[in-house]
Amino acid sequence: MSLIHIEKASKYYTMGEETIKALDDVSLDIDHGEFVAIMGPSGSGKSTLMNIIGCLDVVDKGIYNLDGQAINVLKDSQLADIRNQKIGFVFQSFNLLPRLSAYENVELPLIYRGMSKKEREPLVLHALEAVDLQDRKKHFPSELSGGQQQRVAIARTLAGDPSIILADEPTGALDSKIGVEILNILKRLNAQGRTIILITHDLLIAQQAKRIVRFRDGRLNEVV
Numbered sequence: 568m569s570l571i572h573i574e575k576a577s578k579y580y581t582m583g584e585e586t587i588k589a590l591d592d593v594s595l596d597i598d599h600g601e602f603v604a605i606m607g608p609s610g611s612g613k614s615t616l617m618n619i620i621g622c623l624d625v626v627d628k629g630i631y632n633l634d635g636q637a638i639n640v641l642k643d644s645q646l647a648d649i650r651n652q653k654i655g656f657v658f659q660s661f662n663l664l665p666r667l668s669a670y671e672n673v674e675l676p677l678i679y680r681g682m683s684k685k686e687r688e689p690l691v692l693h694a695l696e697a698v699d700l701q702d703r704k705k706h707f708p709s710e711l712s713g714g715q716q717q718r719v720a721i722a723r724t725l726a727g728d729p730s731i732i733l734a735d736e737p738t739g740a741l742d743s744k745i746g747v748e749i750l751n752i753l754k755r756l757n758a759q760g761r762t763i764i765l766i767t768h769d770l771l772i773a774q775q776a777k778r779i780v781r782f783r784d785g786r787l788n789e790v791v
C-alpha cells in the first residue's frame with residue numbers, strides 16, 4: 568500500500584464566470600521513504616497539490632488516501648490531527664518567530680502539544696543536532712544566516728517527528744551554495760527513513776530528488 572495514494576483528483580477554483588482547474592484529474596502514488604520532487608512553473612498547481620497532500624485542503628473530486636486512510640471525508644479537526652501526527656512543513660520563508668531563540672522556536676509546537684519542559688528538552692536538542700545547530704540554540708533569528716534560519720525551521724518540523732516532510736521551495740530564498748546544504752539535510756533525513764516531498768520550479772533542485780513528477784496546467788507527468 569502506498570503512503571500517499573491520489574487517484575483522479577481534481578480541485579477547481581471559480582473566479583466570476585471562469586473555472587480554474589488547479590488540479591485536473593491527477594493520479595500520484597508515493598511510497599514510504601521516497602524522495603520526490605514535484606516540479607512545475609508558476610501557477611501550474613504545485614501549491615494546490617501540496618495543500619491537499621498536507622491535509623490543509625481537500626479535493627473536489629477523486630480520492631486521496633494517506634497511510635490507507637481516506638482524507639476527503641474528514642472534518643477540519645481530524646485533518647488538523649493528521650497534520651500534527653504525520654506531516655512536517657518547510658516553507659521558502661522560514662516563518663520563525665523573531666522574538667524567540669532558535670531553541671524556543673523549535674520548542675513552541677511541542678508546548679502547543681501539551682508536552683512538559685522535561686519531555687520537550689531532549690526532542691528540541693535532538694532536532695537542533697540533526698541540522699547541526701546545537702551551538703546556535705540561544706541565537707535569535709536575526710542573529711542567524713538565512714541557511715541557519717531554514718535549518719531551525721527544519722528542526723522545528725523534525726521535533727514533531729513527522730513521517731512526511733513537505734518542503735515548498737525550501738531553497739528559494741537562499742544562495743545556491745547554501746541551498747545545496749539544505750538539500751543535503753533533506754537527503755540525510757530521507758536516508759533515515761522519512762518521506763520527503765520537494766516542491767520546486769527549478770529543474771536543478773528537482774534533480775536532487777530520486778524521482779521527479781512534472782506539473783503543467785494542473786496535470787502531472789512522470790519524468791523518467
Ligand SMILES: Nc1ncnc2c1ncn2[C@@H]1O[C@H](COP(=O)(O)OP(=O)(O)OP(=O)(O)O)[C@@H](O)[C@H]1O
Nearest residue numbers: 580582587589607608609610611612613614615616
Ligand atoms: N484560492 C484560489 N482562488 C482562485 N484561484 C486559485 C486559488 N489558488 C490557486 N488558484 C489558481 O490555481 C492555479 C494553480 O495555483 P497554485 O498556487 O497551485 O500554483 P503553483 O504551481 O503553486 O504556483 P507558484 O509556483 O507561483 O506558487 C493558478 O492558476 C492559480 O491562479
